[in-house]
Amino acid sequence: MTYHSTVQDVYRQAAESPASNLCCVPQTPRYLPGLVIPSIMHEMNYGCGTTIHLQDMAADQSVLYVGVGGGLEALQLAYFARTPGGVIAVDPVAEMREAARQNFETAAKLNDWFDPSFVDLRDGDALDLPVNDGEIDLAAQNCLFNIFTTTDAGSIGTQGDLEQALSEMHRALKSAGRLVMSDPITPRPIPEHLRNDEVLRAQCLSGCLTYEQYMQKIVEAGFGSVEVRSRRPYRMLDTHRYDIDADLLLETIEVCAYRTPVPTDGACVFTGRSVIYAGPDESFDDGKDHVMQRDLPLPVCDKTAGALESLGNPHLTVTNSTWHYAGGGCC
Numbered sequence: 001m002t003y004h005s006t007v008q009d010v011y012r013q014a015a016e017s018p019a020s021n022l023c024c025v026p027q028t029p030r031y032l033p034g035l036v037i038p039s040i041m042h043e044m045n046y047g048c049g050t051t052i053h054l055q056d057m058a059a060d061q062s063v064l065y066v067g068v069g070g071g072l073e074a075l076q077l078a079y080f081a082r083t084p085g086g087v088i089a090v091d092p093v094a095e096m097r098e099a100a101r102q103n104f105e106t107a108a109k110l111n112d113w114f115d116p117s118f119v120d121l122r123d124g125d126a127l128d129l130p131v132n133d134g135e136i137d138l139a140a141q142n143c144l145f146n147i148f149t150t151t152d153a154g155s156i157g158t159q160g161d162l163e164q165a166l167s168e169m170h171r172a173l174k175s176a177g178r179l180v181m182s183d184p185i186t187p188r189p190i191p192e193h194l195r196n197d198e199v200l201r202a203q204c205l206s207g208c209l210t211y212e213q214y215m216q217k218i219v220e221a222g223f224g225s226v227e228v229r230s231r232r233p234y235r236m237l238d239t240h241r242y243d244i245d246a247d248l249l250l251e252t253i254e255v256c257a258y259r260t261p262v263p264t265d266g267a268c269v270f271t272g273r274s275v276i277y278a279g280p281d282e283s284f285d286d287g288k289d290h291v292m293q294r295d296l297p298l299p300v301c302d303k304t305a306g307a308l309e310s311l312g313n314p315h316l317t318v319t320n321s322t323w324h325y326a327g328g329g330c331c
C-alpha cells in the first residue's frame with residue numbers, strides 16, 4: 001500500500017463523515033458580502049489557512065483549485081468568477097467530489113448569484129493535473145501539498161511528489177500567473193518515524209517541511225517571486241501524545257508564488273521587511289533601482305534587505321519580517 005491510498009482513505013472518510021478537527025484551525029472564513037456559506041462547508045473546512053486574497057482576484061481569469069474538500073474555497077473563488085466553468089476544481093477522491101457537488105447544490109439554494117455550473121469539478125490528481133499548459137491565471141491549494149513526500153526528507157520521501165505537484169502547478173500557470181497556497185510548516189525537521197506515519201501525514205500533521213525547505217521547493221520549481229502573507233500557530237506535536245523528544249509547534253503559512261523567471265541572483269521572497277532612509281538627503285539611491293524617499297518605508301524582498309543591511313549605512317533602517325506582506329516593493 002502506498003501512502004496515496006492512505007490519503008485517499010482518510011479523505012473518503014472525511015467526505016462521508018465530516019471531521020471538524022481535521023486540518024483546519026479555528027477561524028472564520030474570509031467574509032464576502034452576499035456570500036452565505038452552507039454550514040456543511042464550515043464542517044468540511046479541511047484547510048489550514050486561507051488562499052482567498054482580494055489582491056489576487058480579477059475579472060475573466062482562469063482559476064484552478066486543487067484538492068476541493070467540501071468546496072468552501074472553490075465557492076469563494078466562484079464568488080469572483082461568476083461564470084460557468086469559471087473555477088476548475090480537481091480531486092481524485094470520488095466521495096469528496098460528490099460531497100462537494102452536493103454542497104454546491106446547497107450553496108445555490110442559499111445564494112441567488114451562484115450556480116453549481118460555476119465550478120467545473122474534475123476527477124484528477126495534483127501530480128498530473130487535468131489542465132493544459134499555461135491555461136491558468138490563478139491556482140490554489142490549501143493544506144494538500146504538505147502531505148506529499150519530497151526527494152530528500154524521510155524514507156517514504158524517496159518519491160518527489162511535492163516537487164512533481166509544484167512542477168504541475170508551474171506548468172498549468174500562464175507567465176506571471178499566481179500560485180496561492182496554505183500549508184503547515186515545522187520549526188525543525190519532523191522525526192522520520194512520524195514522517196513515515198501515513199495516517200498522520202494524510203491528516204496534515206507530520207509531512208510538513210521547515211520554512212526554508214518549503215520556500216526552496218517553491219523556488220526550485222521555477223517561481224521567481226514569492227510573498228509570505230501570513231504565518232501563525234497551527235498544531236502542537238507534543239511529547240505526551242507523540243513519540244517525540246520535545247514539543248513541536250507547527251505553524252500555518254500562506255504564500256503566493258509567481259510564475260516569473262527566477263533572477264540569476266536568487267528569487268525575491270517578500271516576508272514583510274521594509275527599509276527606511278532617514279538621512280541628510282531627500283532620498284537614497286542604492287544604485288540598484290531602489291530609491292528610498294526620506295522617511296517613507298519601502299517594502300523590500302529579503303535579498304534586497306540583506307544587501308542594504310550589509311552597506312552598514314547608519315541612515316538606513318531595515319525592519320524585520322512581519323510575515324504579513326501586503327504588496328508594493330522593490331523588485
Ligand SMILES: C[S@@+](CC[C@H](N)C(=O)[O-])C[C@H]1O[C@@H](n2cnc3c(N)ncnc32)[C@H](O)[C@@H]1O
Binds near residue numbers: 007046124142144
Ligand atoms: C486537507 S484536505 C483540504 C481540502 C480543501 N483544500 C480545504 O481547504 O478544505 C485535502 C484535499 O485534497 C484531496 N486530495 C488528496 N490527494 C490528492 C491528490 N493527489 N491530488 C489532488 N487532491 C488530493 C483530498 O481528497 C481532500 O479533498
